[in-house]
Amino acid sequence: MVLPVSDKRNIWFDMCSLWIKRKYSDFRKDKNYDLNKLDRWLTDSIAYLAIPIMISYEENPNLEFYLKSTMKKYRNSKAFIIDIRSNGGGTRDILKTLSKYLVKPEQSPWIANVAYVRSDQFLNEDISSMQSRYLFNYNSELLSDIDRKAIDILKKKYKTEYSVNKFSKPFYMVLHSNGSPLNCPIYILVNEKTFSATSVFTSAFTGLPNVKIVGVNTNGSSGRSEYFHLKNSNIRVKISTILSFQRNGKTLDAHGTQPDIVFEKDEMQMLGKEDSQ
Known part of the structure; x- marks a missing residue:
């Protein structure tokens, strides 16, 4: 395959990056974004929450209430996945809110x-x-x-x-714990583009007995x-x-922060055909 040299600056993206997926592309720009797109049930009673970027509550006034409601909704799930891959950071507002549900009373x-x-x-x-x-x-x-x-x-x-x-x-x-944390194991899914405030998010929960970091080393x-x-x-x-x-x-x-469970991208994910992680 012969490719011509480009005279433009090109930016390359991981096809599984949350923030370039069409489903999440307006998360930061649209104050009326449907936040319910961020969470869903996976098979076998496993809950999933995607956080494409660490926006502040000023940017989206509905976000804090949504996060609290989501934590309550999935409180008794079999497991809970928080996906922050390729999240470029922002503020620590989301970290502060979710910590109340991730930190157990005995660790607070x-x-x-x-x-x-x-x-x-x-x-x-x-x-x-x-x-x-x-x-x-x-x-x-x-x-x-x-x-x-x-x-x-x-x-x-x-x-x-x-x-x-x-x-x-x-x-x-x-x-601090709010005294009513999630009752299930928590998996925080990260990659090499987990950056800035999102890197802090990852390290903040590292070491908690109910939390595992999964993926590859964060940017830091x-x-x-x-x-x-x-x-x-x-x-x-x-x-x-x-x-x-x-x-x-x-x-x-x-x-950066080393994951507890190392899970590299495979060829199918690199080609954007499936999200193996």
Whole structure:
């Protein structure tokens, strides 16, 4: 086969990426999008929920109520699959809502993410950007004494892979159970394009006894990235401005999250003929 060289920039897509499927293509753009398209029953009483992108509740005011209703609807399913493959990220709103149904009472509070901000703050950016990520410092009024006790327990055995001497004191994302979690095993389906806030979503639930991560290693990029122009060359670069750590002490950047169950794409999925994963 001989192919001509293209004079245009082409972008290639995985045929099984959620966000390019026609069924989900308007999820972000249409505030009146039919959210019921996102969930369905699979065979043998297995529930399925697709999340094409981590939009905020401001973008879709109906989304929070829909997610809560969906969790209740599938509470007693045989298993529950949350599909976040090729989800490019966004906000942590969906993570915060679903955590109430994924974290069991005996694991609550659950410390899901630890992050450090560059201490020089040359970005002139308010730390409210951390609060929008549900990251709070140890003495924050938004954390309870019970939360701080859970942080103390984690700190006793927690070691990061990098020195953080050029960074702030840690900020913590603390998740809670609502006391009425899903009663079934939960499988979070990920791939190499599970990115940014979706990478945080994956790592946040890693280690919970009722949750398994399935697929291939996530992209991992998550660091409150900003653009900078180098002063001499004026080359534009984009770099992370926080160190964002997982519960295992590794950064999200450069590592991503390893699945509990590795499931690669096969040839039929690569050709877009079936979704083998």
